[in-house]
Amino acid sequence: MSRTVLVTGGAGFIGSHICKALSHSGFIPVAYDNLSTGHADAVRWGPLIEADISDGGALRAAFDRFTPDCVIHCAANAYVGESVSNPQKYYRNNVAAGLSLLDACLAAGIGRIVFSSSCATYGIPEQLPIREDSVQEPVNPYGRTKLIFEMALDDYAQAYGLNFVALRYFNAAGADPDGELSERHEPETHLIPRALLAAAGLLDRLEIFGQDYPTDDGTCIRDYIHVCDLADAHVAAVRHLANGGETLRLNLGSGQGTSIDEVLQAIDRITGRRVPVTFKPRRPGDPPVLFADTASARIKLGFTPRLSDIDTIIRTASPTFGLEVVR
Ligand code: UFG
Numbered sequence: 001m002s003r004t005v006l007v008t009g010g011a012g013f014i015g016s017h018i019c020k021a022l023s024h025s026g027f028i029p030v031a032y033d034n035l036s037t038g039h040a041d042a043v044r045w046g047p048l049i050e051a052d053i054s055d056g057g058a059l060r061a062a063f064d065r066f067t068p069d070c071v072i073h074c075a076a077n078a079y080v081g082e083s084v085s086n087p088q089k090y091y092r093n094n095v096a097a098g099l100s101l102l103d104a105c106l107a108a109g110i111g112r113i114v115f116s117s118s119c120a121t122y123g124i125p126e127q128l129p130i131r132e133d134s135v136q137e138p139v140n141p142y143g144r145t146k147l148i149f150e151m152a153l154d155d156y157a158q159a160y161g162l163n164f165v166a167l168r169y170f171n172a173a174g175a176d177p178d179g180e181l182s183e184r185h186e187p188e189t190h191l192i193p194r195a196l197l198a199a200a201g202l203l204d205r206l207e208i209f210g211q212d213y214p215t216d217d218g219t220c221i222r223d224y225i226h227v228c229d230l231a232d233a234h235v236a237a238v239r240h241l242a243n244g245g246e247t248l249r250l251n252l253g254s255g256q257g258t259s260i261d262e263v264l265q266a267i268d269r270i271t272g273r274r275v276p277v278t279f280k281p282r283r284p285g286d287p288p289v290l291f292a293d294t295a296s297a298r299i300k301l302g303f304t305p306r307l308s309d310i311d312t313i314i315r316t317a318s319p320t321f322g323l324e325v326v327r
Pocket of ligand 1: 119170171194209220
């Protein structure tokens with residue numbers, strides 16, 4: 001059996017950490033990325049194919065050359081706000097181009113797929129923690145495109161006999177503790193990197209979107225999961241499929257809810273820097289509280305987060321922004 005795994009989006013924040021984890025587990029990661037948001041210098045553990053997932057010919061050539069057994073599909077656009085203003089981009093890249101990838105997998109006889117899905121497929125949860133069998137009613141086009149792709153996988157699995165693991169990420173954060181990889185989005189919209197930019201004086205102030213939520217301190221609560229824990233779960237998913245394992249849909253979170261205020265306190269504690277803030281109205285479409293029930297990932301994949309406490313997330317992300325870790 002081939003140890004090669006093709007990772008679409010392998011030059012991106014999460015994809016590059018997955019490639020490193022695969023390589024450290026004895027797999028050969030082939031990064032397939034159009035470099036629209038990824039970075040070529042983040043591909044260090046295997047070859048880089050610079051191409052788009054909508055390009056059937058390039059996919060066919062990559063499959064012929066590297067003969068992967070499994071595809072990890074991370075390539076996608078992932079800005080919720082942008083998906084509202086430019087849904088065309090999201091349906092084209094996350095749905096239409098994703099289907100071209102699925103078709104190329106079928107044609108090449110690749111029947112094992114690990115898919116980067118999102119907790120955005122749940123929308124506003126009816127109950128917490130969020131379980132995998134909760135209602136999936138996304139509240140923005142980004143979440144809808146991820147859900148549509150999950151549905152396509154379901155239908156393809158039934159009809160063509162492929163097996164897949166859909167991993168529904170909560171809030172990916174942190175960076176490689178060895179300092180070899182980091183989070184470099186352009187533009188950067190995520191809370192933790194923006195707060196660290198502000199702590200480092202590289203951003204005037206962190207804008208906090210809403211302080212009137214029904215939470216203890218009034219700020220939104222999210223489930224932050226360390227990107228290396230996410231990456232390890234992908235390796236476990238690849239192994240599960242390689243061993244003939246069944247199709248799975250799993251949450252990937254820490255299971256802990258952390259408020260924005262608690263994130264800022266952790267930055268203060270770990271770096272000795274206070275984040276300058278300004279309060280703004282709520283951001284449209286933000287659910288007040290999201291955190292995962294992680295029992296299924298533990299039972300089905302043996303997944304236990306090792307680095308997903310907020311202090312370790314801040315400690316590993318801080319050096320990217322030139323911040324010293326004092327504790
Ligand atoms: N926030 C701020 N100020 C900022 C940035 C964010 O107050 O400058 C707040 C947001 O309003 C939210 C929380 O911090 O309450 C977390 O926001 P992020 O943008 O970091 O993350 P989201 O929870 O909005 O989005 C993440 C992923 C998406 C995914 C979504 C699922 O980035 O890809 O979780 O809910 F779809």
